[in-house]
Amino acid sequence: xxxxxxxxxxxxxxxxxxxxxxxxxxxxxxxxxxxxxxxxxxxxxxxxxxxxxxxxxxxxxxxxxxxxxxxxxxxxxxxxxxxxxxxxxxxxxxxxxxxxxxxxxxxxxxxxxxxxxxxxxxxxxxxxxxxxxxxxxxxxxxxxxxxxxxxxxxxxxxxxxxxxxxxxxxxxxxxxxxxxxxxxxxxxxxxxxxxxxxxxxxxxxxxxxxxxxxxxxxxxxxxxxxxxxxxxxxxxxxxxxxxxxxxxxxxxxxxxxxxxxxxxxxxxxxxxxxxxxxxxxxxxxxxxxxxxxxxxxxxxxxxxxxxxxxxxxxxxxxxxxxxxxxxxxxxxxxxxxxxxxxxxxxxxxxxxxxxxxxxxxxxxxxxxxxxxxxxxxxxxxxxxxxxxxxxxxxxxxxxxxxxxxxxxxxxxxxxxxxxxxxxxxxxxxxxxxxxxxxxxxxxxxxxxxxxxxxxxxxxxxxxxxxxxxxxxxxxxxxxxxxxxxxxxxxxxxxxxxxxxxx
Amino acid sequence: xxxxxxxxxxxxxxxxxxxxxxxxxxxxxxxxxxxxxxxxxxxxxxxxxxxxxxxxxxxxxxxxxxxxxxxxxxxxxxxxxxxxxxxxxxxxxxxxxxxxxxxxxxxxxxxxxxxxxxxxxxxxxxxxxxxxxxxxxxxxxxxxxxxxxxxxxxxxxxxxxxxxxxxxxxxxxxxxxxxxxxxxxxxxxxxxxxxxxxxxxxxxxxxxxxxxxxxxxxxxxxxxxxxxxxxxxxxxxxxx
Ligand code: SF4
Ligand code: SF4
Ligand code: SF4
Numbered sequence: 198x199x200x201x202x203x204x205x206x207x208x209x210x211x212x213x214x215x216x217x218x219x220x221x222x223x224x225x226x227x228x229x230x231x232x233x234x235x236x237x238x239x240x241x242x243x244x245x246x247x248x249x250x251x252x253x254x255x256x257x258x259x260x261x262x263x264x265x266x267x268x269x270x271x272x273x274x275x276x277x278x279x280x281x282x283x284x285x286x287x288x289x290x291x292x293x294x295x296x297x298x299x300x301x302x303x304x305x306x307x308x309x310x311x312x313x314x315x316x317x318x319x320x321x322x323x324x325x326x327x328x329x330x331x332x333x334x335x336x337x338x339x340x341x342x343x344x345x346x347x348x349x350x351x352x353x354x355x356x357x358x359x360x361x362x363x364x365x366x367x368x369x370x371x372x373x374x375x376x377x378x379x380x381x382x383x384x385x386x387x388x389x390x391x392x393x394x395x396x397x398x399x400x401x402x403x404x405x406x407x408x409x410x411x412x413x414x415x416x417x418x419x420x421x422x423x424x425x426x427x428x429x430x431x432x433x434x435x436x437x438x439x440x441x442x443x444x445x446x447x448x449x450x451x452x453x454x455x456x457x458x459x460x461x462x463x464x465x466x467x468x469x470x471x472x473x474x475x476x477x478x479x480x481x482x483x484x485x486x487x488x489x490x491x492x493x494x495x496x497x498x499x500x501x502x503x504x505x506x507x508x509x510x511x512x513x514x515x516x517x518x519x520x521x522x523x524x525x526x527x528x529x530x531x532x533x534x535x536x537x538x539x540x541x542x543x544x545x546x547x548x549x550x551x552x553x554x555x556x557x558x559x560x561x562x563x564x565x566x567x568x569x570x571x572x573x574x575x576x577x578x579x580x581x582x583x584x585x586x587x588x589x590x591x592x593x594x595x596x597x598x599x600x601x602x603x604x605x606x607x608x609x610x611x612x613x614x615x616x617x618x619x620x621x622x623x624x625x626x627x628x629x630x631x632x633x634x635x636x637x638x639x640x641x642x643x644x645x646x647x648x649x650x651x652x653x654x655x656x657x658x659x660x661x662x663x664x665x666x667x668x669x670x671x672x673x674x675x676x677x678x679x680x681x682x683x684x685x686x687x688x689x690x691x692x693x694x695x696x697x698x699x
Numbered sequence: 700x701x702x703x704x705x706x707x708x709x710x711x712x713x714x715x716x717x718x719x720x721x722x723x724x725x726x727x728x729x730x731x732x733x734x735x736x737x738x739x740x741x742x743x744x745x746x747x748x749x750x751x752x753x754x755x756x757x758x759x760x761x762x763x764x765x766x767x768x769x770x771x772x773x774x775x776x777x778x779x780x781x782x783x784x785x786x787x788x789x790x791x792x793x794x795x796x797x798x799x800x801x802x803x804x805x806x807x808x809x810x811x812x813x814x815x816x817x818x819x820x821x822x823x824x825x826x827x828x829x830x831x832x833x834x835x836x837x838x839x840x841x842x843x844x845x846x847x848x849x850x851x852x853x854x855x856x857x858x859x860x861x862x863x864x865x866x867x868x869x870x871x872x873x874x875x876x877x878x879x880x881x882x883x884x885x886x887x888x889x890x891x892x893x894x895x896x897x898x899x900x901x902x903x904x905x906x907x908x909x910x911x912x913x914x915x916x917x918x919x920x921x922x923x924x925x926x927x928x929x930x931x932x933x934x935x936x937x938x939x
Contacts, residue, residue, distance in 0.1 A: 351913075
């Protein structure tokens with residue numbers, strides 16, 4: 198099935214021996230000049246690329262405290278070195294976070310520090326050249342911006358910040374990943390990462406309505422009339438989900454779940470054809486303006502539709518963009534009546550606690566569920582109001598709708614969670630090797646809990662995680678169907694219809 | 700005052716000036732460089748007091764290192780003992796800078812001496828791990844050995860001064876007090892002291908331009924010092 202070696206599942210995560218260059222050959226396709234031009238970057242690498250590169254770097258050093266400080270203060274203690282899933286899976290030293298950073302730091306020393314300018318090599322400063330640039334392109338696209346390294350760093354140095362900066366610098370000289378910049382372009386022009394136009398969206402949503410109806414009919418429930426309202430002015434809630442929720446499996450089952458929750462709780466809500474995407478690849482490429490433009494659609498739609506609040510669907514980086522960044526990018530949101538954005542899990546758990554939803558746990562009895570903390574939710578945001586709620590809330594929801602829940606090794610959960618291996622703009626097929634390998638630490642833990650407790654449902658609250666794991670599970674010999682969303686479980690268990698008994 | 704003394708007095712002031720100005724200019728640079736976005740690594744505190752409480756164990760106990768495995772535990776041991784004993788040694792040295800010597804400086808003299816003895820052991824751990832661990836060997840740069848060797852040399856010459864080539868402490872104190880009160884006087888007549896002192900000047904000059912700025916960085920790292928309240932309080936990006 199694969200022309201590379203899929204790691205063996207042993208239930209253990211073992212730090213490998215260092216193997217220089219082991220993942221050097223894995224590279225994303227490069228974006229075409231027309232695309233780069235359309236996105237207002239340099240069309241392609243010209244003869245003056247070095248000057249442009251350094252200008253871009255200087256600009257970023259002036260604008261981002263994180264980059265400036267992180268480049269200066271790393272002591273190369275090595276604490277982060279074996280914490281990256283891509284290093285654990287490949288042994289390539291360039292995938293050690295500190296050594297990934299070194300790609301930028303060596304250039305920083307050469308052109309931006311007195312020692313590097315004076316004594317060059319002795320100060321470990323490196324001259325820019327095509328080779329180095331190629332290494333940048335390889336390894337800054339082998340970072341999923343998951344922030345795991347930062348947790349273990351005595352100064353919280355976050356390689357994701359360096360990666361984002363590096364991608365932006367490269368884009369400004371016209372060197373960029375096709376996959377990421379195409380998605381950014383689609384989101385900017387059409388409003389979603391899939392490039393779906395409004396009519397297509399509407400018919401997809403109708404289809405989902407029919408699906409829900411049919412499934413309910415199969416179990417003998419008729420006439421519930423769960424709707425996916427579109428562009429309804431004056432609805433209380435605007436729901437913004439990753440667009441993958443509209444058609445991909447298992448994403449779509451969570452969409453059904455959200456719709457059913459709103460229906461049962463009697464909340465008036467709407468989707469928007471203008472804001473049809475929660476995801477924001479502007480974040481992955483470290484481009485502030487594009488990120489803001491993409492994010493702006495959500496708040497424009499909220500204003501136009503006169504909703505009371507905005508709720509976000511299951512997606513890790515989308516939640517980061519909405520929760521952490523949108524108030525800065527496009528706030529303040531004083532035109533909304535309620536605290537926004539809210540995470541769908543916050544809303545659902547609230548409703549469960551209020552008794553507004555009736556759940557039949559036995560509907561999920563075929564599943565022994567485990568939960569993977571998505572890194573963007575775990576390490577870049579919170580859900581709820583208290584630190585750590587992002588870990589408890591999804592688990593509480595699962596426990597409210599399932600009888601059998603098991604936890605993977607706690608050393609790999611919560612803030613120490615491993616990335617799925619496909620986040621941060623790595624989710625493209627030409628780099629399937631790094632994706633499959635990068636998933637290895639998480640797969641080991643899943644195989645272990647499968648072995649010991651019979652886990653057979655891998656619950657997620659991230660669209661990229663879902664896409665990544667459904668792709669990767671078969672490589673490890675597991676069924677795609679074991680991967681699913683938290684609201685998929687809710688959807689299964691939610692008792693529809695009249696609410697007298699509640 | 701002989702010529703050598705004049706030169707060293709001058710060098711001392713120069714080094715001190717480079718250190719202070721260099722350090723301050725970095726502090727100002729970092730302060731002026733904006734944080735466009737909220738990027739605390741979560742779970743993060745939702746209040747400023749919470750941030751202080753987050754930082755204290757990071758600074759005093761290198762808490763994040765303790766989250767790691769065996770390699771980090773060894774590093775923690777070496778690093779923590781190194782920093783604490785370094786601090787104690789510096790505090791002990793305050794007796795050369797003050798007259799009359801404050802009580803607390805007197806009270807730590809003994810523990811300062813012990814610190815001087817474990818200090819080299821900690822340094823040894825920090826050095827040896829750099830070439831015995833395969834990952835560290837790759838990431839270690841010349842600068843990393845340079846600063847370790849420099850500090851080792853400072854410690855070694857210090858210990859020699861104390862235990863082997865005993866120096867006249869009255870002279871040392873007079874010299875240092877002269878420096879700090881801006882009334883320079885004669886250098887103590889001791890080659891070992893001269894080396895010890897010179898190396899310290901090198902360290903001072905090197906400090907602001909090196910990774911040693913982590914001493915300040917740990918206090919301002921955006922991922923650790925930001926409050927996690929983006930929904931409640933709008934974080935404003937000054938350049939957008
Ligand atoms: S843990 Fe932090 S300080 Fe240590 S090597 Fe990694 S980035 Fe540098
Ligand atoms: S952010 Fe994640 S993927 Fe990137 S270097 Fe750190 S641990 Fe690796
Ligand atoms: S896809 Fe999921 S696990 Fe992967 S980086 Fe994003 S949030 Fe993390």
